[in-house]
Amino acid sequence: MACRPTVVVVPKWGSGHFISALEAGKRLLATGRGAFTLTVLVIHAPSEAMASEVQGHVCREAVSGLDIRFLQLPAVEHPTCCVDPAEFASRYVQLHAPHVKAAIAGLGPSSRVAAVVVDLFFTALFDVVHELAVPAYVYFSSPAAFLALMLRLPALREDLTGAGFEAMESTVDVPGLPPVPPSYMPACLVKAKIESYDWFEYHGRRFMEARGVIVNTSLELEGSILAAIADGRCVPGLRAPALHAIGPVIWFGSTDDEQPHECVRWLDAQPPASVVFLCFGSMGSLDAAQVREVAAGLERSGHRFLWVLRGRPVAGTRLPTDADLAELLPEGFLKATAGRGLVWPAWAPQREILSHAAVGGFVTHCGWNSILESLWFGVPMIPWPLYGEQHLNAFELVAGVGAAVELEMDRRKGFFVEAGELERAVRILMGGASDEGKKARKTAAETSTACRKAVGEGGSSCAALQRLVREILVLPTAGNETR
Ligand SMILES: COc1cc(-c2[o+]c3cc(O)cc([O-])c3cc2O[C@@H]2O[C@H](CO)[C@H](O)[C@H](O)[C@H]2O)cc(OC)c1O
Ligand SMILES: O=c1ccn([C@@H]2O[C@H](COP(=O)(O)OP(=O)(O)O)[C@@H](O)[C@H]2O)c(=O)[nH]1
Numbered sequence: 001m002a003c004r005p006t007v008v009v010v011p012k013w014g015s016g017h018f019i020s021a022l023e024a025g026k027r028l029l030a031t032g033r034g035a036f037t038l039t040v041l042v043i044h045a046p047s048e049a050m051a052s053e054v055q056g057h058v059c060r061e062a063v064s065g066l067d068i069r070f071l072q073l074p075a076v077e078h079p080t081c082c083v084d085p086a087e088f089a090s091r092y093v094q095l096h097a098p099h100v101k102a103a104i105a106g107l108g109p110s111s112r113v114a115a116v117v118v119d120l121f122f123t124a125l126f127d128v129v130h131e132l133a134v135p136a137y138v139y140f141s142s143p144a145a146f147l148a149l150m151l152r153l154p155a156l157r158e159d160l161t162g163a164g165f166e167a168m169e170s171t172v173d174v175p176g177l178p179p180v181p182p183s184y185m186p187a188c189l190v191k192a193k194i195e196s197y198d199w200f201e202y203h204g205r206r207f208m209e210a211r212g213v214i215v216n217t218s219l220e221l222e223g224s225i226l227a228a229i230a231d232g233r234c235v236p237g238l239r240a241p242a243l244h245a246i247g248p249v250i251w252f253g254s255t256d257d258e259q260p261h262e263c264v265r266w267l268d269a270q271p272p273a274s275v276v277f278l279c280f281g282s283m284g285s286l287d288a289a290q291v292r293e294v295a296a297g298l299e300r301s302g303h304r305f306l307w308v309l310r311g312r313p314v315a316g317t318r319l320p321t322d323a324d325l326a327e328l329l330p331e332g333f334l335k336a337t338a339g340r341g342l343v344w345p346a347w348a349p350q351r352e353i354l355s356h357a358a359v360g361g362f363v364t365h366c367g368w369n370s371i372l373e374s375l376w377f378g379v380p381m382i383p384w385p386l387y388g389e390q391h392l393n394a395f396e397l398v399a400g401v402g403a404a405v406e407l408e409m410d411r412r413k414g415f416f417v418e419a420g421e422l423e424r425a426v427r428i429l430m431g432g433a434s435d436e437g438k439k440a441r442k443t444a445a446e447t448s449t450a451c452r453k454a455v456g457e458g459g460s461s462c463a464a465l466q467r468l469v470r471e472i473l474v475l476p477t478a479g480n481e482t483r
Contacts, residue, residue: 005036005114012119013045015282020141023251037067044075073099089121101128123206135211144222146389150204151234175233176225184395216247218454248372273360279308280365285320297422322346361429366390378448380440403444
């Protein structure tokens with residue numbers, strides 16, 4: 001079919017961002033039933049490890065036979081003196097703006113560019129998208145709760161002293177959530193790191209310029225927050241951005257391994273719902289003292305476990321290394337837990353593990369993709385937030401969604417978790433007669449059903465996707481219909 005319009009997606013590197021944005025693009029493509037193609041502008045990831053991860057996804061999709069064209073953008077210099085990944089990503093993409101403009105303009109002769117969808121850290125690209133008079137969308141791969149908070153940041157700034165949320169005594173009003181204690185504010189906003197607050201506030205303001213914000217969530221999961229945003233409660237006096245809740249967007253593809261993964265083979269030999277799974281995301285790792293507490297807590301809980309234990313990143317990088325188990329684990333631990341525990345020192349196939357019948361609980365760093373995957377498979381959680389917006393996600397999981405047993409962390413000691421506390425939470429989550437555990441397991445099962453219904457034919461997220469595709473396919477209107 002000649003001259004079909006194309007939707008341009010500009011994803012950020014990093015598993016949680018890139019795969020999610022690509023999968024959302026593929027769902028747009030499938031919903032459009034051939035009415036448009038997808039063009040993905042690939043930004044060179046800032047480290048070799050991340051670049052090769054992105055390349056793996058690109059190569060796999062390039063041979064999928066779908067209408068996706070990948071355009072690699074030229075490399076640019078790295079910005080210097082950035083305080084955190086949010087600032088780095090925001091400034092790095094600014095340097096790509098001329099290349100993004102040239103790439104989009106270059107598509108013009110063969111296909112009309114119907115929309116440009118950028119990652120939540122990439123709103124600096126709006127300037128060139130506006131210059132080209134193309135409708136701009138944001139793909140928000142974090143929860144609506146964090147979107148609500150980002151939209152609220154300009155107003156919240158007025159209540160803050162220079163010390164940030166850490167010094168705040170009252171709770172924080174995130175519309176649609178119960179009052180949030182300041183200690184649950186995202187790690188990137190809690191400390192007096194004014195640069196990262198500035199950047200999140202910057203993006204929050206720029207979301208208002210978008211034709212719509214596509215959020216990886218559903219009405220069933222975050223209905224009250226989506227309603228609060230749509231009602232304008234986050235941006236009083238201004239027009240709220242149009243929202244498209246199309247989630248859960250989860251990638252169910254595989255990495256073409258011929259043999260089942262060792263973790264999966266081990267799970268095959270365990271009884272149903274007997275194993276607690278521990279995994280801390282693409283960037284999470286624990287220090288040596290914390291590793292010893294986890295080992296003691298798991299040993300004392302008496303439960304079966306599959307623990308993805310990663311080593312600290314080497315200097316100058318952010319990705320965890322493969323762990324040296326002999327060095328990290330307490331002496332005798334592997335022997336004492338042989339037969340009922342597996343410690344895996346490298347990247348693990350998390351989705352496959354969560355889908356396994358032997359898994360009954362998940363100790364998670366609360367990355368939003370991990371939460372959605374766990375809910376999809378009906379696995380109740382113990383939240384152990386580390387970085388980014390994860391503390392807010394953990395609060396929402398316990399106080400809002402309810403599919404989790406809270407883990408007490410010593411907030412004055414770098415969020416340290418004692419062995420006894422992990423043992424307590426694991427025992428409650430994995431069995432026993434406590435109401436708290438029963439409620440978490442029941443809510444996880446119910447939420448799984450609701451999530452699957454949302455993306456199925458006639459579900460709320462499926463309908464939102466169809467409305468979004470209709471909106472993209474017609475020329476810009478003042479529509480704000482998809483709340
Ligand atoms: C959303 O707020 C923050 C996100 C991050 C952040 O940074 C990051 C940088 C990389 O180079 C690679 C990554 O994979 C990555 C991931 C990441 O956070 C996760 O993003 C997911 C997709 O949006 C999802 O939201 C997870 O919940 C996040 O944990 C960093 C940060 O501050 C340091 C943020 O505030
Ligand atoms: O050992 C690992 C660690 C992470 N993941 C996947 O990486 C993504 C992590 O995204 P999330 O938003 O949870 O957290 P982030 O790593 O971006 O902080 C999820 O899809 C996980 O399933 C995985 O497959 N194996």
